[in-house]
Amino acid sequence: MGAVAASARQSWAADVVAPQPGERVLEVGCGHGVLAALLAERAGEVLAVDRSPTMVAAAGRRNRAAVEAGRVRLQAAALADADLGSGPFDVVVGFDVRALWDPAQEMTWDVVDRVLAPDGRVIVAFSVMTPGTEDDVVAAVSRLAGARGLVAAGVHRRAVGEGIGSAAVELRRPAAAATPPSG
Structure with missing residues (x-):
């Protein structure tokens, strides 16, 4: 597949996810499919889910x-209604998917917990539009994920000087989490 036209933020997110060949990736809230395309260039399989038929x-x-x-x-x-198949996912990722940090959408994490491989990882990436909001989102994600036995293994940041700032937990x-990723 040729290079995908993507924003710097989407390319950064794909680099943070860094799927390996053969890995199964679930993208929550795929939108126009830019990140799915970038991930598919590296991963074995990508299942991209979005509640909007227009976006899909x-x-x-x-x-x-x-x-x-x-x-x-x-x-x-x-996500709660999607046919996610029977096998686990090595990576679950969402970029600017409010359901991943909104306590009212807690059931999203129940699904993530159910489909994530035992040694899998979750990447919750988001735009930092207002200074100071990054810590709030990281804390909310950590609380919701922590209730399902997941812990923050790191926070990645993309500086505002490169356009809209981004972060990913x-x-x-x-x-x-105790074993750092190779590479």
Whole structure:
């Protein structure tokens, strides 16, 4: 597949996720499918879910070749209603998906916990539009994930000087969090 036209923020997020060949990746809230395309260039399989059929249609157009090759699957559904298959995911990622830090959407984390491989990781990336909000989002994500046995293994930052600032919290189960990722 050729290079994907992506913003610096989406490219940064793909680098933070850094999926390995053969890994199964679940993207929550895929939007137009830009991140799914970037992840599909590296991972074994990407399942991209968005509650908006319009967004999933756009993601399908963007990822047509990867869908035809079986590297990307797309679903228009709320995460709780999506057919996520039977196998676990090595990585679950969401970029600017409020349900991952909104306590009112706690059931999202129940699904993530259920489908995440024992040594898998979760990457919750988000735009930092207002100074000071980053710590609040990281704390909310850590609380919600922590209730399911996941701990923050690190926070990645993309400086505002590079456009809109971004941050990502990486979460793992405690045994996996103690072992730093290779690479």
